[in-house]
Amino acid sequence: MRPLVADIDLDALRHNYQLACRCAPQSRSVAVIKADAYGHGALACAQALEEHAPAFAVACIEEALALRQGGITQPIILLEGIFSADELSLVDTHGFWIAVHTQWQVDTLLAATPRQPIPVWLKVDSGMHRLGFDIDEAAAIWGQLSAAPSVATLHLMSHFATADAHDNHYFSQQMAQLETLARELEAPLCLANSPATLAWPIAHGDWNRPGVMLYGSDPLEVANEITQQLQPVMTLRSEIIALRELEKGEPVGYSGRWRAPRRSLIAVVACGYGDGYDRHAVDGTPVLVNGQRCAIAGKVSMDMLTVDVTDVPGAAIGSEVILWGKASNGEILSVDEVARCCDTISYTLLTGVLPRAPRRYHGRSD
Incomplete structure (x- = not known):
């Protein structure tokens, strides 16, 4: 799946x-x-x-x-x-x-x-x-x-x-x-x-x-001391589905907006604007791969987006990708930070996640 x-x-x-x-x-x-x-x-x-x-x-x-x-x-x-x-x-x-x-x-x-x-x-x-x-x-x-x-x-x-x-x-x-x-x-x-x-x-x-x-x-x-106590409820989670090695200067994605500043390793992630991820995300929008911060490289597509994982040791097909929320190692990427990179607010990102991204609930017991 x-x-x-x-x-x-x-x-x-x-x-x-x-x-x-x-x-x-x-x-x-x-x-x-x-x-x-x-x-x-x-x-x-x-x-x-x-x-x-x-x-x-x-x-x-x-x-x-x-x-x-x-x-x-x-x-x-x-x-x-x-x-x-x-x-x-x-x-x-x-x-x-x-x-x-x-x-x-x-x-x-x-x-x-x-x-x-x-x-x-x-x-x-x-x-x-x-x-x-x-x-x-x-x-x-x-x-x-x-x-x-x-x-x-x-x-x-x-x-x-x-x-x-x-x-x-x-x-x-x-x-x-x-x-x-x-x-x-x-x-x-x-x-x-x-x-x-x-x-x-x-x-x-x-x-x-x-x-x-x-x-x-x-x-x-x-932010104040109280807002710093808020905990993310939604974690939008995916995986790397492909890896590409690029030489310096090679482009990624539609219109070739991003070009490799060096020899780079690019990860393809199963998530796109067809899932509700904002197409306006700029190059450099943060994501977590294996709990480590890295950045979107290139325009978001309907079903995929691309991330520069050159500096992420162990990045491989199947590696965990957090678009926002909490990674398995406890690292948190705020939906508010992602929203700022999309020139929008968290409300639009959260309400925009489409049914194609199934909700999986946990923590039901008090």
Whole structure:
């Protein structure tokens, strides 16, 4: 079988979730597992966390239904709410919680007669300028929802645009608006995403929403002592399938972008953009071969990529190749470092790993 596999370390997932909880011991932490748990497999990750997380969060009702069908019984929050009025019956049937961020969602909820009142998170736009009610209209919406028999618990939520940045100016502006509104409404808060969970205790509310940090990625521009404790959950692992000796000056791959600066040994690795590895990886993007750092040489192809292993003793057909994650010798290559070499972020790499790279789970026991 083709040697490419995405190893998923569920013990590392639990470690990272517990780290999020330790960051904010007075808060409850929703485990965000949208986008198939950032490419890690939503049901498997939910099952690994179901004894720890009081609730899960997803983007849409399809993701929530898949978890219910897999046996997950915890509350599941629809972070973008419903997309059509007829979804509200499914929300009622399955006990989902919903965000509301636009007037038609509010109107639908106010007109509904669910079997049980529905927990609601009112989303306000404090500066992200994406989803949510304007700050100055939030109080009126809050009053409507508070009085509605179709609504159970009510929380105030928002999303930070720059919590990952070292410069906290814009974050502080958003936070000040939200603190003022929360005092006015006496509202419980859900504000903190992964970077705010890790770096901004002022944003820790009744609930936090750790996402990418659960999977071992550091979302901060500047790492801190806490982010250094994150453990990689996905290891994208393959093997060398061929070796080529090149003379100085000979090219490798499409367009001959990379040319050997000396007599070189080039390894062909079973992984390419057809598996989700980013085609924009530049020459020099790091990989681990037998636990030793080396570099991509040449453009990534659909099914293969090429690596300069001239300085890797013992490199041979079948040698272990780590595209990101943890090697057998314990060496770690951060997905964040690989993402920077692709001019992107870890989110796109993790969610972009395609089904052709099978997920292999381990560490199921606590």
